[in-house]
Amino acid sequence: MENKEIQDRVVKVVCGVLSVDAEMVEPESNFVFDLGAESSQSIQLVAGFEEEFGVEMDNEAALSVQTVGDAVTFIAKYVN
Amino acid sequence: MSVQAPSPKAAPSGSGISRAIDAVFNPRSIAVLGVTRSPGTVPYDIFHNILTTSYTGVLYPVAPGKRSIDSVRAYRYLTDIEDDVDLAVIVFPANVCERALEHCAKKGVKAVIIISAGFREVGPEGLRREQRIKDICDANGIAMIGPNCLGVINTDPAMSLNASFARKMPAQGRIAFLSQSGALCTAVLDYALGKGIGFSKFVSFGNKAGLTEMDLLEYLRGDDQTDMILLYLEELRNGRKLIEVAQRITRGPGAKPILAIKSGRTPQGASAAASHTGSLAGEDAICEAVFREAGIIRVTSIEELFNSAIMLTYQPLPKGDSLAIVTNAGGPGVMATDAAVGSGLTIAPFAPETTAKLSAALPAAANIKNPVDVIGDARSDRYIAAMEAVLADAAVDQMLVILTPQSMTDIEGIARGVCEVHAHATKPIACSFMGACDVVGGIDILQAANIPHYILPEWACRAMADVQRVIKWRSQPAEEPQQTPADQAAAAAIIDPAPAGYLREDQALAVLKAYEFPVPAYKLCRSADEAVEFADSIGYPVVLRIVSPQIVHKFDVKGVALNLESAQAVRDAHRDMMNSVHAAVPDATIEGVIARQMVPAGHEIILGAKQDAVFGPTLMFGLGGLFVETFKDVTFALAPIGPASAMRMVKDVKAHSLLEGARGTEPADIEAICQCLLRLSRLVTDFPRIAELDINPLLVWPAGQGGAVADVRIKINGETQPK
Numbered sequence: 001m002e003n004k005e006i007q008d009r010v011v012k013v014v015c016g017v018l019s020v021d022a023e024m025v026e027p028e029s030n031f032v033f034d035l036g037a038e039s040s041q042s043i044q045l046v047a048g049f050e051e052e053f054g055v056e057m058d059n060e061a062a063l064s065v066q067t068v069g070d071a072v073t074f075i076a077k078y079v080n
Numbered sequence: 081m082s083v084q085a086p087s088p089k090a091a092p093s094g095s096g097i098s099r100a101i102d103a104v105f106n107p108r109s110i111a112v113l114g115v116t117r118s119p120g121t122v123p124y125d126i127f128h129n130i131l132t133t134s135y136t137g138v139l140y141p142v143a144p145g146k147r148s149i150d151s152v153r154a155y156r157y158l159t160d161i162e163d164d165v166d167l168a169v170i171v172f173p174a175n176v177c178e179r180a181l182e183h184c185a186k187k188g189v190k191a192v193i194i195i196s197a198g199f200r201e202v203g204p205e206g207l208r209r210e211q212r213i214k215d216i217c218d219a220n221g222i223a224m225i226g227p228n229c230l231g232v233i234n235t236d237p238a239m240s241l242n243a244s245f246a247r248k249m250p251a252q253g254r255i256a257f258l259s260q261s262g263a264l265c266t267a268v269l270d271y272a273l274g275k276g277i278g279f280s281k282f283v284s285f286g287n288k289a290g291l292t293e294m295d296l297l298e299y300l301r302g303d304d305q306t307d308m309i310l311l312y313l314e315e316l317r318n319g320r321k322l323i324e325v326a327q328r329i330t331r332g333p334g335a336k337p338i339l340a341i342k343s344g345r346t347p348q349g350a351s352a353a354a355s356h357t358g359s360l361a362g363e364d365a366i367c368e369a370v371f372r373e374a375g376i377i378r379v380t381s382i383e384e385l386f387n388s389a390i391m392l393t394y395q396p397l398p399k400g401d402s403l404a405i406v407t408n409a410g411g412p413g414v415m416a417t418d419a420a421v422g423s424g425l426t427i428a429p430f431a432p433e434t435t436a437k438l439s440a441a442l443p444a445a446a447n448i449k450n451p452v453d454v455i456g457d458a459r460s461d462r463y464i465a466a467m468e469a470v471l472a473d474a475a476v477d478q479m480l481v482i483l484t485p486q487s488m489t490d491i492e493g494i495a496r497g498v499c500e501v502h503a504h505a506t507k508p509i510a511c512s513f514m515g516a517c518d519v520v521g522g523i524d525i526l527q528a529a530n531i532p533h534y535i536l537p538e539w540a541c542r543a544m545a546d547v548q549r550v551i552k553w554r555s556q557p558a559e560e561p562q563q564t565p566a567d568q569a570a571a572a573a574i575i576d577p578a579p580a581g582y583l584r585e586d587q588a589l590a591v592l593k594a595y596e597f598p599v600p601a602y603k604l605c606r607s608a609d610e611a612v613e614f615a616d617s618i619g620y621p622v623v624l625r626i627v628s629p630q631i632v633h634k635f636d637v638k639g640v641a642l643n644l645e646s647a648q649a650v651r652d653a654h655r656d657m658m659n660s661v662h663a664a665v666p667d668a669t670i671e672g673v674i675a676r677q678m679v680p681a682g683h684e685i686i687l688g689a690k691q692d693a694v695f696g697p698t699l700m701f702g703l704g705g706l707f708v709e710t711f712k713d714v715t716f717a718l719a720p721i722g723p724a725s726a727m728r729m730v731k732d733v734k735a736h737s738l739l740e741g742a743r744g745t746e747p748a749d750i751e752a753i754c755q756c757l758l759r760l761s762r763l764v765t766d767f768p769r770i771a772e773l774d775i776n777p778l779l780v781w782p783a784g785q786g787g788a789v790a791d792v793r794i795k796i797n798g799e800t801q802p803k
Contacts, residue, residue, distance in 0.1 A: 020145040024156075033176040034156075036145035038116045038123075066175065 001079045006053075007072045013048040014068060017041055027069030035068075045071075053079050100223030101291060101299045103190035105234045105281060107167035108137045110243065111158050111189075113180050114172035115141040115149050122195060123171040124149075125245045126231060130169075133242040133249045140165065158183040167191045169231070169243050174198025174209060177227065181213050185220040192217065192290075193243055194226035200287050201228055214289045224290025225283065230262030233282035236305055244284065253278020254307040255389055256300050258293055260314045262286060268312075268382060276527045277386060280305040294318065294325045301329045301336065308393055310385055311340040311376070319370040319695040319718065326374035330553060337392050337550045338376045339385055342367050366695050369716040373725070375553045377546055387532075387539050388546035394530040395508035398477040401548050402428035403541075404470035405451035407482035408458045408489065412514060413451035416480060416537035423545035427451070434473040441465035456486045460497030467501045467509075478508040480540050485518040495522035499529040510544065512537040561720030564759045568766055570594035575767050576801035585627055585674050588794040592775070595759045598752070598788045600677035608654035611675040612647045621645045621678040624653050626661055630668040637664035643678055650675070679788040683739060683748045684777035687756055689719065689764040691771050691797070697764040701729040701757060703738065704777045711735075719761040726754040726761075739780070746782040753780055753787070771797035 011025045018035050031037040037045065046062045049055075049071065055078040065071050110130060116123040127141055127149055141149040144156045155161050158168060158180070168189045170180050174196045184192055199210035210227065217224040225232060231244025235252040242249045246269050255277065259265045262284040272279065280303065283296055293311060300306045309329070316322060329336050344364060371378040379385045403425045407413040417427055427450050430438075438448035442462060447453035452470060454462045463481070470476050481498055485491055491513065502509050510532045513519040526533045534540040571594040574587045583591065586604040593599045601618045604627060605611040615622040626639030634640045638660035641653035654673060661668060684704030692698050695718055702714035715732035717725050730736055730753055741747035756778060764770050772795040780787035 018145050024145065030176060030179070032114075032173055033179050034144055036116075036143055036156075038118060038121075039173075040118075 001076070003072060003076060006076055006079065007068075009052050010049065010068060010071050010075065013045065013052050017044045017048050025068055027067070027072070029068045030066055031068070031071075032066070049075055055079060097223060097295060098299060098302075100190050100221060101295060103166045104193065104223055104225055104232055104291070105241070105299075106236075106239050107191070107241070109140065109163060109165050110135070110137060110167045110169060110241075111140040111142050111155075111161060111165045112169045112171060113142040113158060113183075114170060114176075115143040115146075115154070117143075117146065117149060122245050126169060126171055126195060126243060129242040129244060129246070129249075134240045135242075136239055137166075137241075138163065158187050158189070161187070165189050167193065167243070170194045170196060172196060174206070174227070178209070178212050178216070181216045181222070184222060185216055189222060191223040192225070193229070193231055194224060194286075195229060195231055195245070196226075197228045199227045199289070210287060210289050217290050222290075223295075226286040227289060228262070229286030230259075230265045230284035232284070233279065235279055235281075244282070246282075248273060250282060251276070251278035253280060254305070254393055255279050255310060256281040256283075256303070256306040256308070257310045257312075258283045258285060258296050258300075259312040260285060260288065260293075261312060264312055264382075271382065271386065275386060275390070277390060280307075288317075292317070294321050297322075297325050297329060297338070301325075306336065308336055308389060309338045310389055311338060313340060313342045314344060316342070316367055316370060316694060319366070322376075323370060323374040323718070326376050327558070330375035330550075331558065335554060338374075339388055339392075339546070340371060340376045340378055341380070341382070341385055342371065342378060363692070363716075365714070365716045366692060366698055366718075369698070369718055370695065372728075373718060377549050377553075379546065383539070384542060384546070387534060387543040390532045391508065391510060391540075391543040391547050392550065394532055395478075395510070395547075396506065397547065397551055398508050398544075400477040402426045402475055402477045403450075403544065404428050404430075404473070404476040404479045405482065405537075406454060406463065406466045406470060406479065407451055407484075408454050408456055408463075408486070409482065409484040409514075410447070410453050412482045412484060412512070412537055413447075413453055416482060416512070416541060417451055419538035419541040420480075420544075423541045424548060425541060425545055428470075428473065428476040430470065431473050431475060434469050437469040437472075438466060441469065451482075456484075457488050458494075459488075459490050460493040463494050464497045464501055467498070471501070471505055471507055471509075476507065478510070478544060479505075480537060480544075481509065481511045482537050483511070483513045483519065483522070485513075485515050491519055491522040492525060495525035498526060498531060502529060502531050508544070508547070510534060510540040512540050556724070559722035559724050561761065561765075562722050562758050564755070564762050565596055566759070566762060566766070567594040571763070571767065572801075575769055575796060578769075578796045579800060580797055581795065582629075582632070583794045583796060584629070584671065585625065585792070588792045589674075589789070591763070591794060592789055592792055595763045597756060597759055597775075598786055600679050600788050602674055602676040604672050605675045606672040608651050611654055611673055612650050614675045615644070615650050616647065618677050622650060623674075623676045623678050624650065624657060625674045625676065626657055627671045627674055628661070628665070628668045629671075630665055631661065637661050679779055679790065680781065682779035682781040682787055685753060685775075685780050685787070686714070687760055687775040687778055689760055689770065689773040691764070691768060697761075697768070697770075699729070699757060699761055699764070701753075702733055703735045717761075720765045721758065721761045723754060723758065726757040729757060730754060748780045749783045749786055751783075753778070756787070769796050769798050769801070771795045 065074050112127045114123050115127045140161050141154045142158050143154040146154045148154050168184045172180050200207040234241040265284045403420050405416050435448050446455050452466050454466050512534045513522045523533050571591045603614045621643045624641045644650050686702045686704050688700035697719040699717045702708045713733045715729050739748040774793045777790050779790050
């Protein structure tokens with residue numbers, strides 16, 4: 001899967017879980033500092049990514065991902 | 081805009097830091113960074129507390145992705161706020177605090193409170209993270225409270241700020257509370273609410289990466305809302321600075337008492353504190369010395385802290401330590417008498433006029449001596465008569481009123497009677513209405529009138545004794561260290577070129593001699609003939625002691641021979657010593673023997689000193705033998721000291737009565753001990769390379785006869801010093 005497609009789908013999940021506009025979401029956006037993710041929403045994000053991409057991720061490693069761009073790279077390892 | 085690069089030169093100092101600290105307590109505007117919409121979480125509750133406690137400034141929530149929090153317009157970034165922001169309260173997780181602080185720097189924020197945990201208390205990575213945020217604050221002149229703290233409260237109605245996640249805002253009062261533990265703060269707040277105790281400022285300073293207790297104490301010194309400071313510490317990082325700051329607060333015009341709890345009294349407690357806050361918990365005995373020299377009244381529990389605080393806050397200072405007790409029950413009166421005497425108070429002897437007044441007002445069965453027993457059926461009139469009579473007595477400095485709830489006791493009426501007397505009294509009054517149910521109404525009346533109340537009379541006595549400690553401290557003149565005579569160059573000639581390790585015994589004795597300690601005549605002798613020649617010159621009896629870098633415990637290898645009364649005895653002892661030492665430690669390098677005058681027996685004293693990593697040169701004093709080994713009966717002081725501190729050290733050990741001539745023995749030469757302590761103080765202050773020094777024992781003879789150093793060990797640290 002192309003990184004562009006992963007990124008678009010990541011942005012879609014992020015906007016859905018965090019209720020933010022897509023234009024706020026940049027690859028360098030920090031989930032907490034830039035997008036306002038609360039701790040419970042971090043878990044929802046991981047669950048959302050798993051559902052969106054049909055993968056099961058290492059939760060501890062997934063929760064340590066801090067930016068959108070890092071999430072794309074992290075998910076790419078599972079889907080490719 | 082860019083964040084200024086960290087530079088030590090830009091660190092806040094002097095009046096600059098004072099202004100920045102003021103932004104912590106009196107901000108005109110606050111931004112809370114990282115607010116959420118989830119009640120019951122720290123990021124929401126802090127914002128909610130500031131919003132709902134009538135904060136008089138302007139409040140901005142910074143909450144990315146949210147339009148508003150509790151109907152207040154939210155901002156994505158701090159830098160999006162158009163107006164100036166004085167104080168930022170950061171509740172973001174630790175891993176984004178650095179970015180939050182960069183925004184604070186860009187915005188020109190004066191102060192930050194970092195509530196977030198996840199710094200030095202979690203290990204090395206956390207410590208590095210903490211250092212990075214400290215660097216940003218220092219470089220940009222930002223005063224920082226925290227991280228890992230509960231927050232700050234200022235009850236001044238002009239500000240009405242609760243920037244914390246405590247459940248309730250405390251009442252306004254004249255007491256400031258500073259705590260290293262956030263969780264303890266919440267318990268203290270709840271306790272104080274129950275007791276009706278108010279606060280001026282309330283600060284949880286957590287890891288104290290930025291502002292420390294010293295900065296906050298200095299600020300509170302000039303705070304006209306604060307009359308007294310309570311302090312909870314888990315670790316001291318700079319004892320000398322604390323002494324310097326606290327002395328300025330606790331002495332002189334406008335002095336404010338400081339009461340403190342320092343946890344980690346036991347080694348186990350210190351270990352728990354160290355793992356809790358991840359830092360250096362100093363030796364408790366040295367902390368005790370620091371507090372004493374700082375004029376800080378150290379207490380042992382939260383109960384004692386507030387018991388003493390309300391006595392100091394609500395009552396005038398007594399002129400002396402004498403106490404009158406008025407009670408309606410004999411047993412508690414006796415218990416209170418024991419507690420008072422045990423705490424160092426005296427039981428006032430009444431003047432004849434007082435006993436005459438009491439005799440006229442009280443029934444025949446009453447006790448008209450101190451403690452005054454007004455008898456179980458007493459009502460308020462009898463209490464009032466007794467209270468007024470004893471307070472009018474010039475020998476009475478303060479009064480304790482005890483009540484036990486008997487079937488005929490008019491508890492609330494008596495409480496009102498105490499209030500009536502208190503209203504025109506000029507001497508301090510405390511009460512103990514003993515019980516938990518029936519007495520509640522009376523206690524409420526007393527507390528509403530700011531009359532200190534204690535469940536137990538013993539607690540009242542302890543609080544009054546703590547007040548005496550404050551008075552005693554204030555009456556002591558500030559002490560200058562004493563420069564005892566010394567040949568510093570002679571000592572330097574030995575210490576400076578010495579490698580790290582123990583000095584040879586003759587060198588250690590020479591160092592002491594240079595500082596005019598009472599060192600008996602001695603010589604390092606390379607042969608039996610030399611030892612005999614020296615013994616002949618100084619006279620018998622003499623002592624021989626083996627000198628070898630490999631032998632520390634000389635007695636264990638028969639390397640000491642005492643009381644040698646002739647040349648032949650010296651020769652025999654020398655031969656036997658060489659044989660036994662060679663047999664015990666075949667590879668030992670024997671440099672000779674110290675031949676020394678045998679000195680008469682006396683009191684065995686231990687004098688010690690060490691360079692403490694946290695506190696610098698510290699001194700120790702104790703009586704030898706069992707007193708040190710079994711009872712750990714020793715006391716410490718930070719060098720340099722003056723004569724009063726030397727005398728205080730001698731009197732501080734429990735066994736000092738032995739030196740003063742207990743049980744018919746002759747008093748020891750305490751002045752000689754004090755002189756040795758002063759010399760030791762100068763020696764370890766002059767030579768920071770002295771890592772440890774033990775004079776054990778110093779033999780002390782009867783008053784006026786001096787003493788003599790019987791043994792000494794000096795350990796040197798660090799690099800040799802160039803000439």
